[in-house]
Amino acid sequence: MSTENYPRIYLYKRIVQAKLFIDSHFAENIDLDNISDEAYFSKFHFIRLFKKxxxxxxxxxxxxxRIENATKLIRNGITVSETCHTVGFESLSSFSGLFKRMVGKTPSDYFAEQQYLKKEMLQTPLKFIPNCYVSQHGLSKK
Amino acid sequence: MITKVSHMCIYVLNQDSAQDFYTNKLGFKVVTDAPMGPGMRWLTVCPPEQPELEITLFPVVEGGMFKKETLKTMTELIKNGTFGPAVLTCKDLLATYEELKAKGVVFKKPPTKEFYGFEALFTDDSGNWFSLGEEVKK
Structure with missing residues (x-):
């Protein structure tokens, strides 16, 4: 039976499982060919449907x-090199290049920016809260 | 002239649990996480492709905005599914439905063709309900 003949919902479930597999195993050396095999798809059809x-x-x-998870780790104060390996990249330079392309700044600049923001939020939290909520909640503006 | 919505507020029963629900299940991102007095944080999240809209996950706790009686009433209303704070969109409703269901999100209505569009309804961990539809190409 060709995959074209499977009920649509069955194909969706297979693609969603593949997506969830990537979500939870992104840090590993994932072989995407294996994923399409496990989804019982031809590689071509799998990629086409996934992209759709x-x-x-x-x-x-x-x-x-991987880059999305890298931003989360960096926000939490994990160093750039540790983040790079934790999310599954082997090369720091390719990680930095991809990160800059997707986030718009280098991992080091993003790290410095997030550290600054975190410090600001802790020291002067009311700068980040709209004043209406501050007064409604009975907090005074510092 | 009003131009945009910058912040909106969703009242939640437990801020930590709501953060887990909105980020790990729905895939929203944390924008601001600042301390706001004992036991409270100013916690905002945004939909993945709408970073300019901050959604405040505001805990319904006694003190400040909520007196004891108001707190009781609000808690009951939220738990009972009175509030439907937003209509959400996705690129593919069937795929998003399957994904959220696999993550344990509870649906009040599976994807259904209605006269006004293709829609599903789900609730958050507090009891707030949301309509989920597909993006309309204009």
């Missing part, structure tokens, strides 16, 4: 998830 649903090929999506 998520707007990215599985490989592009894997890079996207």
């Amino acid at each position: 649903i998520y707007g990215k090929t599985p490989h592009q999506y894997l890079i996207f998830v």
Whole structure:
């Protein structure tokens, strides 16, 4: 039976499972060919359907998830080199290049910016809260 | 002339649990996380592709805005699913439905063709409900 003949919802479930697999295993050395095999798809059909649903090929999506998770780690104060390896990149230079392309700044600049913001939020939190909520909540503006 | 919505507020029963729900299940991003007095944070999240809209996950706790009686009433209203704070959109409703269901999100209505469009309804961890539809190409 060709995959074209499967009920639409069945195909969706397979693609969604593949997406969730990438979401939870992004840090590992994922072989995307294996994912299409496990989804019982031809590689071509798998990539085509994945891109139709998520707007990215599985490989592009894997890079996207790694960089998204890198921003979370950096926000939490994890160093750039540790973040690079934690999210599954082997080369710091390719990580930095992809990060800059997707986030708009280098990981080091992003790290410095987030550290500054975090400090500001802790020291002067009321700068980040609209004043109406501050007064409604009975807090005074510092 | 009003131009945009910059902040909106969703009242939640537990801020930590709401943060987990909105970020790990719905995929929203944390924008601001600042201390706001004992046991409270100014916690805002945004939809992944709408960073300019900050959604405040505002805890319904006693003190400040909520007196004891108001707190009781608000808690009951939220739990009972009185509030539907927003209509959300996605690129592919069937895929998003399957994904959210796999993550444990509770749906009040599966994707259904209505006369006004293709729609599903789900609730957050507090009881607030949302309509989820597909982006309309204009």
